[in-house]
Amino acid sequence: MRYIVGIDVGGTNVVVGVVAEDGSEAVGVVSEPTLPEQGPDAVVERIVKLARASMAKAKGREIAGVGIGSPGPLDTKSGVVLLTPNLGWTNMPLRDRIAQALDLPATLDNDANCAIFGEWWRGAARGVDHVVGLTIGTGIGGGIILGGKIYHGASDVAGELGHMTINANGRRCKCGNDGCLEAYASGPAIAARAVEGIEAGADTTLPQYVRGDLSKLTAQVIYEAANDGDPYALEVVRETAVLLGAGVANIVNIFNPQVVVICGGVTLAGDKLFVPLISEVKRRAFKPAVDVCRIVPGSLPGTAGVYGAAAVFIQRTWGQV
Numbered sequence: 001m002r003y004i005v006g007i008d009v010g011g012t013n014v015v016v017g018v019v020a021e022d023g024s025e026a027v028g029v030v031s032e033p034t035l036p037e038q039g040p041d042a043v044v045e046r047i048v049k050l051a052r053a054s055m056a057k058a059k060g061r062e063i064a065g066v067g068i069g070s071p072g073p074l075d076t077k078s079g080v081v082l083l084t085p086n087l088g089w090t091n092m093p094l095r096d097r098i099a100q101a102l103d104l105p106a107t108l109d110n111d112a113n114c115a116i117f118g119e120w121w122r123g124a125a126r127g128v129d130h131v132v133g134l135t136i137g138t139g140i141g142g143g144i145i146l147g148g149k150i151y152h153g154a155s156d157v158a159g160e161l162g163h164m165t166i167n168a169n170g171r172r173c174k175c176g177n178d179g180c181l182e183a184y185a186s187g188p189a190i191a192a193r194a195v196e197g198i199e200a201g202a203d204t205t206l207p208q209y210v211r212g213d214l215s216k217l218t219a220q221v222i223y224e225a226a227n228d229g230d231p232y233a234l235e236v237v238r239e240t241a242v243l244l245g246a247g248v249a250n251i252v253n254i255f256n257p258q259v260v261v262i263c264g265g266v267t268l269a270g271d272k273l274f275v276p277l278i279s280e281v282k283r284r285a286f287k288p289a290v291d292v293c294r295i296v297p298g299s300l301p302g303t304a305g306v307y308g309a310a311a312v313f314i315q316r317t318w319g320q321v
């Protein structure tokens with residue numbers, strides 16, 4: 001059995017694991033903060049150090065290559081990260097730098113593509129041909145798997161589902177567009193909407209969760225308060241479900257997937273989010289598309305990107321995954 005080092009470079013953490021080519025296990029999983037403010041060289045060094053630590057833990061296994069997932073936009077053919085606002089990189093030859101340092105062949109793909117590919121390969125979206133997914137955290141990433149392959153489009157931009165416009169005159173998004181899904185339903189956007197409501201006089205216990213400091217309010221705190229029964233927190237979660245439901249209904253109508261998988265911290269909201277989200281999709285999307293589509297939370301928290309990055313290497317190098 002051959003093994004592949006899967007590397008998931010996130011804006012907050014780098015996660016690395018050694019993945020069996022049949023996907024049966026990921027061993028030696030290690031993680032450290034990315035610390036992008038230290039500059040690209042320091043981040044590459046940290047990634048290489050983590051990869052070596054992971055391979056040391058997986059001692060005795062034959063390592064055939066490295067799959068890397070990174071925020072984009074990036075060029076999958078040249079292995080260059082073109083521009084990452086979160087990491088502050090421009091034209092960074094990430095694939096070749098890691099390949100040279102580890103003396104192993106490597107592949108590069110978008111981090112969200114990798115996470116959704118991982119969920120398709122070994123997670124909540126196993127066993128079907130067509131999967132579309134969202135990764136909801138600081139931003140909203142997306143991945144499109146059609147016929148068991150990541151769909152990249154003409155210039156590797158396909159799958160930027162967080163930047164679909166859901167309100168033509170809506171909230172300003174970091175990408176420069178107005179009304180993106182991400183501007184409403186990313187973790188920070190959920191918190192920002194709640195803060196606006198509180199400042200407008202909403203009756204809620206939410207400030208008590210952050211000792212009155214609303215700058216500390218996060219989406220996680222809102223889910224916690226919703227689970228504790230705070231009516232306003234519940235309303236924010238329901239609104240989030242409606243906004244996400246609009247986005248997922250677009251996905252369902254456009255791609256007609258068998259599974260829409262939703263990954264990230266937002267899944268902590270559980271049924272309070274998923275029940276109204278699914279009913280919103282039913283209300284909006286075409287019935288024959290809704291009838292064949294499962295909308296599920298991801299089942300590989302923390303390692304979907306590692307599995308998926310390895311699967312990208314396997315598929316591009318050996319053809320089959």
Ligand SMILES: [Zn+2]
Pocket residue numbers: 162163173174175176177180182183
């Ligand atoms: Zn945007």
